Amino acid sequence: MRSQDREEMRRIGFFRGVDDPEQVDAMLRGAFLQRFPAHVELIQTGEPADFLHVIVDGTVEMFSGHRDRETTLGVSGPGDSFILAAVLFDRPYLQSARALTAARILMVPAEAVRQAFAADAGFARSVAESLALAYRGLIMELKNQKLRSGLERLANWLLAHDAANGSKGRFDLPFDKKVLAARLGMAPEVLSRSFAALVPYEVVVQGPSVVIRDPAVLRKLAQPCTTIDGATL
Structure with a gap:
């Protein structure tokens, strides 16, 4: 060295x-x-x-x-x-x-x-x-x-990643969706359906780009918890 x-x-x-x-x-x-x-x-x-x-x-x-x-x-x-x-x-x-x-x-x-x-x-x-x-x-x-649905896990991951990047409500996924799906414990096709299911919660996904238009609406779905997510949300 x-x-x-x-x-x-x-x-x-x-x-x-x-x-x-x-x-x-x-x-x-x-x-x-x-x-x-x-x-x-x-x-x-x-x-x-x-x-x-x-x-x-x-x-x-x-x-x-x-x-x-x-x-x-x-x-x-x-x-x-x-x-x-x-x-x-x-x-x-x-x-x-x-x-x-x-x-x-x-x-x-x-x-x-x-x-x-x-x-x-x-x-x-x-x-x-x-x-x-x-x-x-x-x-x-x-x-x-064990305590959350796949959709809830995705919602909390999106909120946590947004918070880690300055809470701007807009970011690119840091890795491809296949890795994210495995990280969240779901099949890639389930992740795709979960992203589609987040549209009513003011989340727009185009390719790797994610926009959270209203974090408060997404938070109602996610219901972050300090004993699961830490104090980041």
Whole structure:
């Protein structure tokens, strides 16, 4: 890794809680900073967790398959890491990952991460916080999938994405509709019907472009809940 890249990596959020700067140096010493084009598969289910991956730029889809079925489990962006639990426990990956867009990924050797976790209390706290947040996110997503209809999940996703982009009421989908359908737990044709069903709720979709003409009307359908959606809505 080039010296200027190493200096940039020292400032990323993943290393923010480390008490001893030497632990950051130790993790970066054997790390790789790689650029990947869109659609490249980064890890596969069942592979050993040799590296912790930290997204510096770009968007990554977490997915898994069984027999002839495949589903999206999540979408991650800059600052996110994957898959931390597998790295800490030295276990195989339970999911796969591929770049949805061109991405720059920091690959930190798993053994270096485990050594820093054991040696540095600040880093261990940060890792524990990250895992705790991931667990809470999993419970929220489980509730979202089991307690809402597909139309309600879509409505809440649209409101959340709009809020994350400044609540302008207008945005382009960040990935194709097939990925969004899998992310929301529905078939692509069901997503198409759900978009059509949102017309009475003042939502207009043309290709990747989404316009929410009256968020209050959509919110009445979505009924966002802080214990499912967090405090973003």
